[in-house]
Amino acid sequence: MAIDSAKRANAGLIDVHHHVVPPFYLSEYGDRIASSRGGLISPAWLEWTPEKALQAMDRYGIELAVISLSTPASGSAIRSARVTPPAAAMNIVLI
Numbered sequence: 515m516a517i518d519s520a521k522r523a524n525a526g527l528i529d530v531h532h533h534v535v536p537p538f539y540l541s542e543y544g545d546r547i548a549s550s551r552g553g554l555i556s557p558a559w560l561e562w563t564p565e566k567a568l569q570a571m572d573r574y575g576i577e578l579a580v581i582s583l584s585t586p587a588s589g590s591a592i593r594s595a596r597v598t599p600p601a602a603a604m605n606i607v608l609i
Contacts, residue, residue, distance in 0.1 A: 529571070532579035535559040538603055539583065 540547065540559060548555050571579060 527574070527576045529576045529579040532567070532581050533559070534567070534581045534583060535562045536603075537562075 535547075540555070540562075544555060547559075567579070571577075
């Protein structure tokens, strides 16, 4: 019941910092992600799927999410040619 009432109270929320960590991205950049987090990778990232992300959004009344890739798709990686393949693959995952 608590989740249902929280969902009603928060209906229409927008998550402006929603991390997306698809398996291909974690496989390619897992070592860099872990090194940016003290050697750890969030268990939620290891189990991430679009379906689980949508379920969590529904559970908490989030209507829209502005997605962001976790490190290393920020900072210097953004300015390099290495970002194009993961960005293109992300478009495929999310369509």
